Amino acid sequence: MKFSKTLMMGLVMLMGVNAFAQNKADKFEKLEIKMFPKAKEGYKQVYIQLPVAKNENDLKVEFFVGAEKMLDCNKHFLMGNVKTQDLQGWGYTYYEVESTGETGGTLMACPDQKLTKKFVTLQPEIVRYNSKLPLVFYVPKDLEVRYRVLRPDAKMKSAVQQ
Numbered sequence: 001m002k003f004s005k006t007l008m009m010g011l012v013m014l015m016g017v018n019a020f021a022q023n024k025a026d027k028f029e030k031l032e033i034k035m036f037p038k039a040k041e042g043y044k045q046v047y048i049q050l051p052v053a054k055n056e057n058d059l060k061v062e063f064f065v066g067a068e069k070m071l072d073c074n075k076h077f078l079m080g081n082v083k084t085q086d087l088q089g090w091g092y093t094y095y096e097v098e099s100t101g102e103t104g105g106t107l108m109a110c111p112d113q114k115l116t117k118k119f120v121t122l123q124p125e126i127v128r129y130n131s132k133l134p135l136v137f138y139v140p141k142d143l144e145v146r147y148r149v150l151r152p153d154a155k156m157k158s159a160v161q162q
Contacts, residue, residue: 027051029132035090036136046145048135053149059129060150065097066121067143072113076105076120078143094136097122101142119146126150 031049039045053059066078080099087094103120127135129149137145 031134033134033136035092036087036094037138039138042141043138044141046137046139048137048145048147050129050131050135050149052131053129056129056131058152060126061129061135061147062124062126062150063135063137063145063147064119064121064124065099065137065139065143065145066119067101068117068119069103070115071103071105071118071120072115073110074105074108076103076118078102078120078122079104080122082122082125092133092136094138097137097139097143099140099143101140 028049028051031047033045033047036045048061048063050061065080065082069076078099079102080097083096083098085094085096086092099122135147139145
């Protein structure tokens, strides 16, 4: 009797873990990126797959293309640009990054000449949140793509009139 209770309890726990794992997997749409072109020499293809979210029309994604570098106290930025390309015949877009990895920045005097590791980026871009399509990027091999999801405030606010 004790063995069957233990067995039953183990089965219930296993079903719970399986349901949790299945539920977690259901939060993403099935990803298809094989229709996107292969990365050219010196580049890599990276993508962002967003989880399914409530009210996706209210969300935005801000992405940053950059690299970690040892830099001084000045404000730095990565030189280059991001071009939006259409995937012919599909109606999808992808992003091509052109950058040599060179940085620009302010010219303040840094008294201690201390270098710190910073993630220096191109100009960030904000795009629509869509869990059904991946955000696909072609970036030089020494760069990476990071992102964050932007969410609106719960309440809409009114402007003040003079």
